[in-house]
Amino acid sequence: MKASRGFVIPPLIMQVLPYVLLALAVAAAYQWVNHTWETEAGLKAGREAGTKATAARYDERDRQAKEKYDRELAALRERNAKLESANLAALQANAAAYQKGLTDGKADLDRRVADVHRGYRLRDAGGTSSCPAPREPGGSATATASATGRGPDGSPPGQLSAAAGCTLSARTSEGLIRLASDADDAARQVSGLQAEVLRIYNLCTGGP
Numbered sequence: 154m155k156a157s158r159g160f161v162i163p164p165l166i167m168q169v170l171p172y173v174l175l176a177l178a179v180a181a182a183y184q185w186v187n188h189t190w191e192t193e194a195g196l197k198a199g200r201e202a203g204t205k206a207t208a209a210r211y212d213e214r215d216r217q218a219k220e221k222y223d224r225e226l227a228a229l230r231e232r233n234a235k236l237e238s239a240n241l242a243a244l245q246a247n248a249a250a251y252q253k254g255l256t257d258g259k260a261d262l263d264r265r266v267a268d269v270h271r272g273y274r275l276r277d278a279g280g281t282s283s284c285p286a287p288r289e290p291g292g293s294a295t296a297t298a299s300a301t302g303r304g305p306d307g308s309p310p311g312q313l314s315a316a317a318g319c320t321l322s323a324r325t326s327e328g329l330i331r332l333a334s335d336a337d338d339a340a341r342q343v344s345g346l347q348a349e350v351l352r353i354y355n356l357c358t359g360g361p
Contacts, residue, residue: 262334275326278318
C-alpha cells in the first residue's frame with residue numbers, strides 16, 4: 154500500500170500535542186486571571202485613593218469653613234461685648250445724670266424754700282394797683298394803691314415802671330417755687346427719656 158503524499162504528523166507529536174495545548178490553555182487562563190486580578194486590584198486601589206482624596210478635600214473645606222466661622226463668631230462676640238459695655242456705660246451715665254439732676258433740684262428747692270421762710274418773696278412785676286400788699290406776720294395788710302388808683306410807685310394804672318408790681322405772700326411764693334421745681338423734675342424726666350430713646354436707637358442702628 155502506498156503511503157499518501159503530504160505532511161504526516163509523527164505519532165509522538167500527536168500524543169504530546171494535547172498536553173501542549175492544555176498547558177497553553179492553562180497558561181493563557183493564568184495570564185487572564187492574573188491580569189484580571191491586577192486590573193481589579195488597580196481599580197480598587199484607584200477607588201480607595203480617589204475616596205481618600207475626596208475625603209481629604211472635604212475635610213480641608215470643612216476645616217477652612219470652621220476656621221472662618223470661628224473667626225466671624227469671635228469677631229461678633231467681641232463686637233457684641235463692646236456694644237454691651239458701651240450700652241451699659243451710657244445707661245449708667247444717663248441714670249447718674251438724671252439722679253444728679255434730681256439731687257441738685259431738691260437742694261435748690263430746699264434753698265429757695267428756706268429763703269422764703271427767712272423773708273424772701275416773689276414779686277409779680279406785672280401786678281396792677283389792685284394787687285394786695287403782703288401781710289406781714291403779726292401785722293395787717295397795707296394798701297398798695299392810693300385812693301386815686303395809682304400804683305405802689307405812684308404810676309398811673311396800666312403804666313408801670315421798672316419798680317412796679319407787687320410782692321407775693323410767703324405761701325404763694327413757696328407754692329410757685331415748688332411748682333417750678335416740679336416742672337424742672339418733669340423736664341429732667343423727659344430729657345432722660347429722650348436720651349434713653351436715642352441710646353436704644355443708636356444701639357439698634359449702629360449709630361454713634
